[in-house]
Amino acid sequence: MTDFSKRSKQEASPEVNLKVNLVLSALTIVASFTLAILLYAILGFRENTHWLIYATAGLLIAIGSWHIQTFIRTRQLRRQWQRRAKDQDPEGAASLQDPTTSKLLNTPARDDAIPPAITEETTRHLTETKH
Numbered sequence: 827m828t829d830f831s832k833r834s835k836q837e838a839s840p841e842v843n844l845k846v847n848l849v850l851s852a853l854t855i856v857a858s859f860t861l862a863i864l865l866y867a868i869l870g871f872r873e874n875t876h877w878l879i880y881a882t883a884g885l886l887i888a889i890g891s892w893h894i895q896t897f898i899r900t901r902q903l904r905r906q907w908q909r910r911a912k913d914q915d916p917e918g919a920a921s922l923q924d925p926t927t928s929k930l931l932n933t934p935a936r937d938d939a940i941p942p943a944i945t946e947e948t949t950r951h952l953t954e955t956k957h
Contacts, residue, residue, distance in 0.1 A: 844904045851897040858890035 838846075865883040869875055 840907060841904075844900055844907065847900045848897060848904070851893045851900060854893040855890050855897065858886040858893070862886035862890070 862883040865879055865886070869879045870883065
């Protein structure tokens with residue numbers, strides 16, 4: 827029998843995903859450019875500097891540049907998402923957050939719940955009869 831008292835794992839909303847992408851892109855930009863500058867400042871432009879130092883610094887600059895455009899596109903997507911949400915339901919979002927709305931809904935009766943599938947618990951019986 828399915829346990830309805832347990833909450834299923836909920837997916838993050840698109841707004842949360844966009845915010846997380848913005849933060850991660852910003853952190854990657856700062857980290858990659860900082861590391862590239864440190865590599866050039868500490869190890870670069872010396873007589874015995876290995877070519878991998880320059881290649882690594884170049885890769886870090888490329889990663890930072892890539893995340894700059896990702897950051898810009900995510901901000902544009904976030905603004906577009908907010909505009910669409912505002913255009914579709916300008917007053918509905920506020921009414922859903924109204925605490926009196928929850929008082930209008932009945933508490934679901936979980937005692938009469940129908941199992942999600944007819945075949946639930948039947949595979950156990952199949953393995954028992956395999957002898």
